[in-house]
Amino acid sequence: MRSAVSDPKLTRIEVHKDYLKFSAAHFTLFSASARENLHGHDFRVRCTVTAAVGEDGLAFDYGILKQALAALCAELDERVLLPLHSPYLRVEVEDGWVSAHFAAERIPFLARDVLLLPVRNVTAEELAGLLLERLQARPEISALKLQSIALGVSSGRGQWAFAHWGIT
Numbered sequence: 001m002r003s004a005v006s007d008p009k010l011t012r013i014e015v016h017k018d019y020l021k022f023s024a025a026h027f028t029l030f031s032a033s034a035r036e037n038l039h040g041h042d043f044r045v046r047c048t049v050t051a052a053v054g055e056d057g058l059a060f061d062y063g064i065l066k067q068a069l070a071a072l073c074a075e076l077d078e079r080v081l082l083p084l085h086s087p088y089l090r091v092e093v094e095d096g097w098v099s100a101h102f103a104a105e106r107i108p109f110l111a112r113d114v115l116l117l118p119v120r121n122v123t124a125e126e127l128a129g130l131l132l133e134r135l136q137a138r139p140e141i142s143a144l145k146l147q148s149i150a151l152g153v154s155s156g157r158g159q160w161a162f163a164h165w166g167i168t
């Protein structure tokens with residue numbers, strides 16, 4: 001007898017928990033001469049995946065996904081985020097200081113407060129792409145054999161950027 005529940009071969013699982021966030025400072029670079037002032041956000045993260053449902057009615061323990069996302073958020077929490085690959089900004093690290101060189105400005109930070117990220121700009125879209133890469137690189141996530149991942153980053157209510165992998 002078929003189960004009372006429809007028997008989907010694929011399911012979509014979404015996680016968006018209040019604790020999936022990181023508080024960080026940044027400035028968006030709009031051109032070689034225009035940028036925002038340094039400011040901060042509680043960046044929020046959410047993730048939607050598709051996966052096959054097993055004969056036991058379980059796709060995978062989504063606690064594994066939540067823990068991985070929380071670990072990724074913790075890596076970025078309470079830092080000034082600077083891009084290493086910007087066409088407009090040069091980063092210099094010396095004697096416990098990090099200097100961001102932008103147009104004619106030298107913007108100094110204590111090295112302990114800065115996190116240099118392999119992105120072109122500290123924008124929601126670049127952060128989403130970076131976090132997706134880092135999520136996929138985690139062995140406990142690659143072991144889940146997910147079919148697609150969409151990872152979102154928000155810099156404020158009502159504005160999200162998503163990075164995607166796989167077929168949805």
Ligand SMILES: Nc1nc2c(c(=O)[nH]1)N=C([C@H](O)[C@H](O)COP(=O)(O)OP(=O)(O)OP(=O)(O)O)CN2
Nearest residue numbers: 026027028036041122123124125155156157159161
């Ligand atoms: N494509 C993108 N554009 C902008 C980004 C971004 O990440 N990607 N980021 C910013 C700002 O840095 C900021 O993060 C958002 O600015 P803002 O919209 O002012 O944020 P608020 O929450 O204050 O939104 P309000 O609509 O003003 O309430 C800009 N552009």
